[in-house]
Amino acid sequence: MSYEIETRCLYGNGEIFEKELTGAISFPIYQTATFAHKGVGRSTGYDYTRLQNPTREHLEQVVASLEGGTSAFAFSSGMAAITALFEVFQPGDHIIADEDLYGGSIRLFDNISRKNGLKLTRINLLTEDIEQYIDSSTKAIFFETPTNPMMNVIDIAKYAEVAKRHKLLLIVDNTFLSPYFQNPLSLGADVVIHSGTKFLAGHNDTLSGFVVTNNPEIEERMAFILKTVGSGLAPFDSWLVLRGIKTLPLRLERQQENAFLLAKWLRDNPRVKKVYYPGFEDSPGYEVIKKQASGFGSMITFEVDSVDTAYHILENVRLIHFAESLGGVETLITYPVTQTHADVPEEIRLKNGITDRILRLSVGVENGRDLIEEFERVFA
Ligand SMILES: Cc1ncc(COP(=O)(O)O)c(C=O)c1O
Numbered sequence: 338m339s340y341e342i343e344t345r346c347l348y349g350n351g352e353i354f355e356k357e358l359t360g361a362i363s364f365p366i367y368q369t370a371t372f373a374h375k376g377v378g379r380s381t382g383y384d385y386t387r388l389q390n391p392t393r394e395h396l397e398q399v400v401a402s403l404e405g406g407t408s409a410f411a412f413s414s415g416m417a418a419i420t421a422l423f424e425v426f427q428p429g430d431h432i433i434a435d436e437d438l439y440g441g442s443i444r445l446f447d448n449i450s451r452k453n454g455l456k457l458t459r460i461n462l463l464t465e466d467i468e469q470y471i472d473s474s475t476k477a478i479f480f481e482t483p484t485n486p487m488m489n490v491i492d493i494a495k496y497a498e499v500a501k502r503h504k505l506l507l508i509v510d511n512t513f514l515s516p517y518f519q520n521p522l523s524l525g526a527d528v529v530i531h532s533g534t535k536f537l538a539g540h541n542d543t544l545s546g547f548v549v550t551n552n553p554e555i556e557e558r559m560a561f562i563l564k565t566v567g568s569g570l571a572p573f574d575s576w577l578v579l580r581g582i583k584t585l586p587l588r589l590e591r592q593q594e595n596a597f598l599l600a601k602w603l604r605d606n607p608r609v610k611k612v613y614y615p616g617f618e619d620s621p622g623y624e625v626i627k628k629q630a631s632g633f634g635s636m637i638t639f640e641v642d643s644v645d646t647a648y649h650i651l652e653n654v655r656l657i658h659f660a661e662s663l664g665g666v667e668t669l670i671t672y673p674v675t676q677t678h679a680d681v682p683e684e685i686r687l688k689n690g691i692t693d694r695i696l697r698l699s700v701g702v703e704n705g706r707d708l709i710e711e712f713e714r715v716f717a
Contacts, residue, residue: 342403342517343586349399366576367391388564392572396579397547400537403516403582404529406549408556410563411570411578415512415532416441418546420449422508422528424562425555426476428454433470435462435480437487437689439510439532440678459685462491471503481510482519482629483622486638486673486697487690488613490622493629497525506555512536512664517589518632527552533570535664535699539581539588542665543574588666588702592635595668595708596700600637602709606716608646610694613638635700636663644693647672649715651696656703656711663699668708671697 339350359365367390372383383389393411401409412418419442426432434446436459446457458470462480478500482491493509500507508528509521515536521529531537533545548559563569570578593616600614615622616633626633641647650670651659657668661676671677674693678686686692700708 340402345399345402346517346582346585349395349402364392364395364576364579366572368572386572387567387569390569390572390575392579393570393575396570396575396582399579399582400516400531400533400547401549403585404511404549405520405522405551406529407551407553408559409547409549410559411533411575412546412548412563413568413570413574414544415439415530415534415546416445417568418530418532418548419445419510421559421562421566421568422530422548423450423453423455424566425558426455429456429474430454430476431456431458431472431474432477432479433458433460433467433475434478435484435489435491436460436685437484437489438479438481439485439512440673440681442481442510443678443685444680462496463489467496467499471499471505475503475505477506477508479508479510481513483513483615483626483634483636485513485636486671486677486695488513488615488620488622488636488638490615490626492625493521493524493526500527501525506552513636514630514632514634515585515589515664517585518634519630522549522551524629528555532664533578534662536585536589537582538578538665539585540577540665541662541667541669543577543581545570545574545578589632589635591702592666592700593632595703595705596633596635596637598705599698599700599708599712602712603637603639606712608642608716609639610642611640613640637698637700639696639698640692640694641696642694647694647696653715654711656707657698663697665699666702668701668703669699671699673697 371385397409397411480491507526509526510530512532529549531547533547603609604612614637615626660669661671673691
């Protein structure tokens with residue numbers, strides 16, 4: 338990687354210098370379904386947008402450069418990315434996943450992946466010994482860090498060592514910190530997943546998802562799967578994500594600053610029983626996140642004293658929006674039990690600590706004082 342991350346957010350590693358062709362500073366949106374051939378066997382390199390489109394290709398190169406991967410594949414959503422990645426596995430293959438995951442991933446694993454013959458075991462990667470679950474059919478380890486929504490921090494290098502020793506793929510969903518704060522491939526992961534809808538796109542205006550890897554076999558399989566299943570990101574959406582990524586470092590610095598303010602405020606409020614933010618020095622994941630990431634992000638989960646308080650907050654926010662999603666410039670508050678984790682069986686939700694008193698906050702770029710005043714008004 339020749340450029341630092343702020344520069345890579347604008348140009349990737351500079352593989353495509355569209356500027357040299359037309360002078361356009363903003364990468365063009367190639368809004369076309371197909372591409373003309375100059376003659377038999379004389380493709381321009383682009384044949385049909387499901388296979389590849391220059392705007393998507395440029396975005397993929399930028400994202401690959403941000404994660405330090407050799408390839409990235411852009412999908413129509415984070416779930417489309419995970420679904421496509423799971424096509425690399427065969428019926429009978431076994432995958433070990435962490436217990437605390439985005440509800441959509443749990444729904445995919447329990448309803449689609451199992452139907453397709455995959456065996457899924459969900460364990461607590463913080464407390465359980467993974468070795469006892471690994472057998473000859475085990476092919477991969479999958480986790481998020483920090484996790485959605487309980488903000489558990491999982492040691493990437495530790496599981497990279499386990500994965501290498503047993504020849505498993507280590508798949509890390511890096512949505513919550515983004516490549517600005519954390520690069521799992523550099524810590525030994527084989528595949529990184531993103532819901533690009535979140536910090537990468539960053540404006541709560543488009544969905545997208547990514548699979549990034551530096552494993553040549555996965556690279557080849559993913560290119561084949563993407564063109565076959567057809568869930569690649571459309572040109573206009575690719576352009577929106579490209580534009581969003583340009584300000585990733587600026588947004589994340591500001592979002593993190595605001596997150597610290599709000600996390601401290603919440604911690605001092607008597608109606609708040611617990612604040613899950615890995616930036617606190619006494620949080621359980623602090624040492625690990627310090628070791629493996631360059632920041633703590635802007636996601637905060639907190640537990641209030643009663644369901645009534647939870648409802649009161651959700652129904653009285655004005656500047657902050659009661660909406661699902663995260664990572665954008667607007668601050669959002671989410672109620673995992675009825676939103677992101679509504680389809681997760683209750684016993685699993687409760688085991689992971691997701692009660693009806695848990696709220697999740699994705700802190701945006703507003704003026705920090707305005708956010709505090711919003712909380713003062715809502716909690717008063
Ligand atoms: C950690 C994580 N992974 C994956 C997804 C799925 O992404 P998308 O909503 O873009 O399909 C989400 C969505 O909230 C998420 O939080």
